[in-house]
Amino acid sequence: MLRRTFLQTTGTALAGTLLTDNALAAALAGSRKRVAMVGTGHRGLGMWGTSVLKEFGDQIEFVGLCDINPGRVATGKKMLGVKCPTFTDFDQMMKQTKPELLIVTTVDATHDTFIIKGMEYGADIVTEKPMTTDEQKCEAILQAERRTGKKVMVTFNYRYSPHRQKIYELLRSGVIGDVTSADFHWYLDVHHGADYFRRWHRRRENSGSLLVHKASHHFDLLNWWLDSDPESVYGNGQLNFYGKNNAFRHTHCRPCPHKDKCQFYWDITKDERLTKIYVDNEKYDGYHRDGCVWREDVDIFDKMAVQIKYVNNVQVSYSLTTYSPYEGYRISFNGTKGKIDAWIKEKQTWEMEPFDEIQVTTNFGKRELLRIPNTEEGHGGGDVRLRKQIFAPDGQDPFRQAARSRDGALAVLIGIAARKSIDSGQPVKIADLTSLKPQAQRV
Numbered sequence: 001m002l003r004r005t006f007l008q009t010t011g012t013a014l015a016g017t018l019l020t021d022n023a024l025a026a027a028l029a030g031s032r033k034r035v036a037m038v039g040t041g042h043r044g045l046g047m048w049g050t051s052v053l054k055e056f057g058d059q060i061e062f063v064g065l066c067d068i069n070p071g072r073v074a075t076g077k078k079m080l081g082v083k084c085p086t087f088t089d090f091d092q093m094m095k096q097t098k099p100e101l102l103i104v105t106t107v108d109a110t111h112d113t114f115i116i117k118g119m120e121y122g123a124d125i126v127t128e129k130p131m132t133t134d135e136q137k138c139e140a141i142l143q144a145e146r147r148t149g150k151k152v153m154v155t156f157n158y159r160y161s162p163h164r165q166k167i168y169e170l171l172r173s174g175v176i177g178d179v180t181s182a183d184f185h186w187y188l189d190v191h192h193g194a195d196y197f198r199r200w201h202r203r204r205e206n207s208g209s210l211l212v213h214k215a216s217h218h219f220d221l222l223n224w225w226l227d228s229d230p231e232s233v234y235g236n237g238q239l240n241f242y243g244k245n246n247a248f249r250h251t252h253c254r255p256c257p258h259k260d261k262c263q264f265y266w267d268i269t270k271d272e273r274l275t276k277i278y279v280d281n282e283k284y285d286g287y288h289r290d291g292c293v294w295r296e297d298v299d300i301f302d303k304m305a306v307q308i309k310y311v312n313n314v315q316v317s318y319s320l321t322t323y324s325p326y327e328g329y330r331i332s333f334n335g336t337k338g339k340i341d342a343w344i345k346e347k348q349t350w351e352m353e354p355f356d357e358i359q360v361t362t363n364f365g366k367r368e369l370l371r372i373p374n375t376e377e378g379h380g381g382g383d384v385r386l387r388k389q390i391f392a393p394d395g396q397d398p399f400r401q402a403a404r405s406r407d408g409a410l411a412v413l414i415g416i417a418a419r420k421s422i423d424s425g426q427p428v429k430i431a432d433l434t435s436l437k438p439q440a441q442r443v
């Protein structure tokens, strides 16, 4: 029973009983949800560690933390201020701590192992996006979920921002009639975009490429907004800027002999938190968080274009560019009665305004500009709403934002299909990848 409910339902009764403070504390402690985490990096510790403890610390308790890097898991425990044991062996953690809920925040290509084993050990799963990185792993997750009866929740935080929620409402309102196509273009700048090429993400074997790691966020938004499943995908992609496309390179920024002339030089030691999480624990795994963006082993694309056809006949033109001077995106929904345009300027390079805009234009009609406040902390309050949906659900989900394994699968399958299409030069059908059958209306 949740602590609040426990207090509400038992408060009066307890006043007249002989329960001591200690017994009450024990009863309450026993009622908190037992949560474990695998992958105590930046995301795990922040979005799913500190924030969850702050907001739901009376309803959950961390019973175990696991990371392949023994230094990082010890750092994580200290940063979270929790008392639970730490592990480098996942099976040992699951056997010893028996969590009810497992949070998976490891490197993308390893998610499947922990999601599947986690359910087999009896836990429900909260996994960061992308749910996984190839179609075989995706199928294995779907089957394990069916077999174990446990559930997988995928943390698509992008769905929860007020601006995107408003777009969802407008599309459902019929103001632009039936949507027939969408144009979606996302720009990562030379800071944020470059960061993917510094880290483990630069290798397909870890991230599945940015078509999976990053674009799966965007593909999920499309699936959710358009309320249909993707049917076929065609992609183009190249590595034209980072990696081998430079005259000089080194291993990582700190010892680099080219730092004076490299515009991408970055001093990680100026960031105390990142230094504690990564630099101080390099000795255990040799991982450099400030890796050189020009390394020749980069094998992901840095510009991508994808055509998607949905089962409901909507067609989408999508692109992702990773070396823009500014950060943001633009999207247009073209309908039979009008058009919705929306755009976002991300914080890093723009002077922020306290709102994001949406323009609704009707055929032979008028143009209206809507301003959606964006000042609440954590993506306009979206992050908190997502965590509430997971850790204190009230059964309400008016915008159908809660994402399960099917949503996680369909988002990554578009990226996987695009990657395969780029490799083969042929369009790829989503139904050919796993046992999931795409539907005209999202189920």
Ligand SMILES: NC(=O)c1ccc[n+]([C@@H]2O[C@H](COP(=O)([O-])OP(=O)(O)OC[C@H]3O[C@@H](n4cnc5c(N)ncnc54)[C@H](O)[C@@H]3O)[C@@H](O)[C@H]2O)c1
Binding pocket: 038, 039, 040, 041, 042, 043, 044, 066, 067, 068, 069, 072, 105, 106, 107, 108, 110, 128, 129, 130, 155, 157, 213
């Ligand atoms: N939703 C979002 O907006 C968002 C933002 C950032 C990251 N993420 C996701 O969160 C996850 C973690 O990203 P991050 O930025 O924290 O990366 P990170 O490199 O900081 O953390 C990953 C951690 O996993 C550990 N790890 C790797 N392989 C492991 C294994 N086999 N067993 C145990 N631990 C292992 C690493 O040592 C590291 O501590 C990724 O899947 C990423 O896609 C999502």
